[in-house]
Amino acid sequence: MDLINNLSMGFGVAFTMQNLIYAFIGCFLGTLIGVLPGVGPVATIAMLLPATYALPPVAALIMLAGIYYGAQYGGSTTAILVNLPGESSSVVTVIDGYQMARRGRAGPALAAAGIGSFIAGCFGTLVLAAFAVPLTEVAFAFGPAEYFSLMILGLIGAVVLASGSLIKAIGMIVLGLLLGLVGTDVNSGVARYSFDIPELTDGIGFIVIAMGVFGYGEIIANLSHPEEQREVFTGKVEHIYPTKEDWKLMLPAILRGTMLGSALGILPGGGAMLSAFAAYTIEKKTKLKPGEVPFGKGNIRGVASPESANNAGSQTSFIPLLTLGIPPNAVMALMVGAMTIHNIQPGPQVMTSNPELFWGLIASMWIGNLMLIILNLPLIGLWIKLLTVPYRWLFPAIVLFCAIGVYSTNNNTWDVWMVGWFGIIGYIFIKLGMEPAPLLLGFILGPMMEENLRRALLLSRGDWSVLVTRPLSATLLGLAAALLVIVLLPAVKKSREDAFVED
Amino acid sequence: MRIKSQKDFFAGLLYMLTGIAFAWGATNYNIGDGARMGPGYFPLLLGIVLAVIGGIVLFQSLVVETPDGDKIGKWAWKPLLFIIASNFLFGILLGGWPALGIPAMGLIIAIFVLTFVAALAGTEFRFVEVLILAILLAALSWFAFVWGLKLQFQVWPTFITG
Numbered sequence: 101m102d103l104i105n106n107l108s109m110g111f112g113v114a115f116t117m118q119n120l121i122y123a124f125i126g127c128f129l130g131t132l133i134g135v136l137p138g139v140g141p142v143a144t145i146a147m148l149l150p151a152t153y154a155l156p157p158v159a160a161l162i163m164l165a166g167i168y169y170g171a172q173y174g175g176s177t178t179a180i181l182v183n184l185p186g187e188s189s190s191v192v193t194v195i196d197g198y199q200m201a202r203r204g205r206a207g208p209a210l211a212a213a214g215i216g217s218f219i220a221g222c223f224g225t226l227v228l229a230a231f232a233v234p235l236t237e238v239a240f241a242f243g244p245a246e247y248f249s250l251m252i253l254g255l256i257g258a259v260v261l262a263s264g265s266l267i268k269a270i271g272m273i274v275l276g277l278l279l280g281l282v283g284t285d286v287n288s289g290v291a292r293y294s295f296d297i298p299e300l301t302d303g304i305g306f307i308v309i310a311m312g313v314f315g316y317g318e319i320i321a322n323l324s325h326p327e328e329q330r331e332v333f334t335g336k337v338e339h340i341y342p343t344k345e346d347w348k349l350m351l352p353a354i355l356r357g358t359m360l361g362s363a364l365g366i367l368p369g370g371g372a373m374l375s376a377f378a379a380y381t382i383e384k385k386t387k388l389k390p391g392e393v394p395f396g397k398g399n400i401r402g403v404a405s406p407e408s409a410n411n412a413g414s415q416t417s418f419i420p421l422l423t424l425g426i427p428p429n430a431v432m433a434l435m436v437g438a439m440t441i442h443n444i445q446p447g448p449q450v451m452t453s454n455p456e457l458f459w460g461l462i463a464s465m466w467i468g469n470l471m472l473i474i475l476n477l478p479l480i481g482l483w484i485k486l487l488t489v490p491y492r493w494l495f496p497a498i499v500l501f502c503a504i505g506v507y508s509t510n511n512n513t514w515d516v517w518m519v520g521w522f523g524i525i526g527y528i529f530i531k532l533g534m535e536p537a538p539l540l541l542g543f544i545l546g547p548m549m550e551e552n553l554r555r556a557l558l559l560s561r562g563d564w565s566v567l568v569t570r571p572l573s574a575t576l577l578g579l580a581a582a583l584l585v586i587v588l589l590p591a592v593k594k595s596r597e598d599a600f601v602e603d
Numbered sequence: 604m605r606i607k608s609q610k611d612f613f614a615g616l617l618y619m620l621t622g623i624a625f626a627w628g629a630t631n632y633n634i635g636d637g638a639r640m641g642p643g644y645f646p647l648l649l650g651i652v653l654a655v656i657g658g659i660v661l662f663q664s665l666v667v668e669t670p671d672g673d674k675i676g677k678w679a680w681k682p683l684l685f686i687i688a689s690n691f692l693f694g695i696l697l698g699g700w701p702a703l704g705i706p707a708m709g710l711i712i713a714i715f716v717l718t719f720v721a722a723l724a725g726t727e728f729r730f731v732e733v734l735i736l737a738i739l740l741a742a743l744s745w746f747a748f749v750w751g752l753k754l755q756f757q758v759w760p761t762f763i764t765g
Binding site (some may be wrong): 150151153154265267268270271274275277278281285287288290292293316319320321323324491492493495496497499500502503504507508511512513516517519520523524527528531532533534549550553554557558560561562563564 | 610611613614617618621622625628629632633636637638639640641642643645646649650652653656657659660663673675676677678679681682683686687689690691693694695697698714717718721722724725726727732733736740744747748752753754755756
C-alpha cells in the first residue's frame with residue numbers, strides 16, 4: 101500500500117537522531133512559551149521562528165510543527181489552571197477545566213487534555229496522510245481561476261468563524277491583502293508603496309507584522325489593565341492519573357471529539373476553534389450518566405472532547421496548506437512564511453518534488469504528539485511553576501525576544517523600526533475591536549491572489565465571468581457566498597453571537 | 604447625529620482613509636485593464652473595496668444602537684510609550700544610527716537598556732529585580748543566540764573591542 105510506504109519513508113526521515121532532537125526542542129520551547137499567560141500560538145511561533153533559520157529545511161519544519169503543538173498544549177494548561185484561555189481554541193476548555201482545578205482535580209483535567217490530544221493527534225495524522233495524495237491530484241486540476249476562488253472561500257471561511265463583527269473582519273482581510281502588495285511587483289518590477297525606501301521594495305516582513313501586532317500590541321493592552329489577582333492552583337496537582345470512572349467517561353468523549361475535529365479541520369477556515377466549540381456543544385447535548393458532574397461544574401468530558409477536537413482539527417488543517425498551498429488560519433499563514441524562508445513554496449508540487457520533506461513532516465507530527473505526552477505529564481510541575489512567574493518579569497523578556505528575533509531576520513535595524521510601528525498599529529486594532537488574525541492571513545495571501553487573478557483574467561481576455569463559468573470555480577465561490585448568507589441569517593447570527601459571549 | 608458605537612466609528616474611518624490612500628497611490632502606477640493587469644490594478648480594486656467596507660462600518664456605527672456606546676476607553680499611554688521606546692532604543696543601540704553619528708553599542712548594552720525601559724511600562728518598578736532580570740536576559744541571549752545559534756551580533760561597543 102502506498103500509504104504505508106509513504107509513511108514509512110516519512111518515519112525514516114523523522115527518526116534520525118538530529119530530527120528527533122529538533123522535534124523535542126520544538127515541543128519543549130513551544131510549551132514553555134505557550135504556557136505563559138497572554139502569549140498565544142501566533143506570537144509563540146513568530147518569536148521562535150528565528151531560532152530555526154540556521155537549520156536545514158526538514159529539521160526547521162519539524163521543529164516548527166513541534167513548537168505549534170507545544171504552544172497549543174501550553175495554552176490548554178493555562179486555560180485549566182488559571183482560567184485564562186491562551187488562545188481562541190481553548191475558550192471552551194476553560195469552562196469545565198477550571199472548575200475541575202478548583203475542585204482539586206487539576207491533575208485529571210490536564211491528563212484528559214493530554215491523552216485526548218494524543219489520540220486525536222494520531223488519528224489526525226492518519227487522516228492527513230490518507231487525504232494528502234488524492235487531494236494533491238485534485239489540486240493539479242486547479243487553474244488560476246479555481247485558485248482565486250478557493251482563496252476567497254478560505255478567507256471568507258476564516259472570518260465567519262471569527263468572533264465579533266463580520267464586516268470588520270472582512271475589512272481586516274482586505275487591509276492585509278493590501279499590505280501584502282507592498283514591495284516590488286513580480287510581474288512589472290514596479291516597487292509599489294515603497295516611498296523610495298530600499299528596504300520596503302522587498303515588502304513588509306510577515307514576522308514584523310506578527311510580532312508587532314500579536315506581540316507588542318497584546319503586551320501594551322495587557323499592561324493597560326492592572327494585574328488582576330490570578331488564582332493559580334500550585335501544589336494542588338498531585339493525582340495526575342484519572343480514575344477508572346474518569347476513563348469510562350472521557351474515552352468515548354475523546355473519540356467523538358477526534359472524529360468531529362478531523363472532519364471540521366479540513367474545511368477552509370475551520371481548524372481548531374470551530375472544532376472545539378462544536379465538540380463541547382455535542383457533549384453538552386448528550387445525557388448525563390447517574391452521578392456525573394454536570395457541565396460547567398467540572399465535567400471531565402467537557403475537557404476531553406474539545407481538547408481532542410481542537411488537536412485533531414489543528415492536525416487536519418495542515419491538509420489545505422500542504423496539498424493546495426493555502427493557509428486556512430493565521431498559524432498556518434506563519435508556516436507558509438517559514439517555508440518560504442527555507443525556499444519551499446507550499447503547494448501540491450511539494451509532495452512530488454520533495455517527498456522526504458512532505459512525509460517527514462507528517463511523520464514528525466505524530467512524533468511531536470507523542471513527545472508532548474511524554475514531556476508534559478511528568479513535567480507538569482515545571483509548567484505550573486512558570487504560571488506563577490509575575491507578568492512584570494515576563495513582558496520585558498517577551499519584548500526582548502521579539503526585538504532580537506526581528507533583528508536577526510535580516511541583521512538589519514530596519515525591521516526593528518517596523519516592528520515598533522506595527523506594535524502601535526496593533527494596539528490601535530485592539531482598542532478599536534479589530535481582529536488581527538484575518539489581517540495576517542490576507543497578508544500572506546495577497547500576492548498569491550493577485551497572481552492567480554492576473555493569470556485567470558489573462559486567459560479569459562479580461563472577462564471576469566471566467567470565475568463563475570468554470571464549474572469548479574463557481575462551486576467554490578458559491579460555497580463562499582452560502583457561508584456568508586448562512587452567517588447573516590437572523591437565527592444563525594443570534595446564536596453565533598451567543599456562542600461567542602457564552603461564559 | 605450621535606455616534607452609537609465609538610469603536611466602529613473610528614474603525615470605519617480608519618478603513619476608509621487607508622482604502623482611499625491605497626487606491627490613490629495605485630493611480631500612480633500603470634492600471635492596465637483586466638486582460639493585462641498593471642501593477643496598479645489589484646491595489647486600486649482592493650483600495651476601493653476597503654473604502655466601501657469602511658463606509659459600511661461607519662454607517663452602522665451611526666445607525667445601529669449599542670447598549671453602552673462601545674466606548675474606546677482610555678488609551679494606555681504609559682505602556683505604549685515605554686514598550687515602543689524600549690524597542691526603538693534597542694535598535695539604535697544595537698545597530699547605531701550613522702546619520703546622527705551614534706555608534707553601535709552592541710547587544711549587551713542594548714539588552715540592559717531595553718529591559719529597564721520596558722520595565723517602566725509596568726505598574727510596579729523595583730530596581731534590583733529589574734537589574735537581576737536584565738543580567739539574566741543578557742546572559743541567556745548571549746548563550747542562546749551568539750554562542751548557541753551563532754547569529755551575527757555585535758556583542759560589545761566598538762570602542763571596547765576596537
